Amino acid sequence: MSEQAPTPETPTPAEAIPGGVVNPATPPATPEQQPEAPAPQGEEGTAxxxxxxxxxxxxxxxxxxLDAxxxxxxxxxxxxxxxxxxVAQLQEQALRDRIAAEYALPPVLAALVQGGDEDTVRKHAEALAAVAAPKPLLGAGGLTPHSEPDPYKGLAEKLRQRRYGI
Known part of the structure; x- marks a missing residue:
């Protein structure tokens, strides 16, 4: 009779882990279910x-x-x-609007203010303001060249107001 060498058994998880508890549903491991050792790689068993x-x-x-x-x-x-x-265009427009507002130009004339720097814009706005300023009406009170002034017109009106209180 020949005696066979005992095969080492793989421990169950409960045996491998100290203090582990065996799951009753887990069957004991058999030698056929044990994983095989990895096969050597290459001729010399190196990676x-x-x-x-x-x-x-x-x-x-x-x-x-790089191209993208x-x-x-x-x-x-x-x-x-x-x-x-x-941005540069909007800054120039804001400068023109601000200076036109300083000279109290109406919107129609404010849109005509031109210039690239502040001094040029100011000069142009000043010229437009001189044109847009209201002019005194000529011809009232004998100030026109073709009419004679009436020095008594104002005096007569004042006397009438004093006398009749109108």
Whole structure:
């Protein structure tokens, strides 16, 4: 009779963990259910060589990313230039509106105020204000060249008001 060497049994979770409790629903492990040892890799049992990354694909991907970033940068620069132009235009308009308000120009004439800097705008607004200022009516009270002034007209009116209280 030949005696066989005892096979080592795999411990159950309750045996492997100190203080563990056996689950009654868990059947005991049999030698057929035990996991197999990993097979040796390669001829010498060493790990396989790491795969070299595809440097060409990485380069092309990075080049595409760089091109996309440059394109977005160019678009952002163009948009920034447009916004700067709008800001400058709005600042000039605000300056013209403020100075037109200082000279009490009506809206029709305020829209005509021109100039790039404050001094030019002020001079132009002043010229428009001189044109837009109300002029005294000529011809009332004998001030027109073709009529004779009546010095007694005002005096007669005052006397009449005193006498009749009108």
């Amino acid at each position: 396989p060589k790491p795969v070299e990354p595809d440097y060409r694909a990485l380069y092309e991907k990075m080049q595409a990313d 970033t440059r394109e977005r940068s160019t678009e952002a620069g163009v948009e920034a230039d447009e916004l700067r132009a709008q």
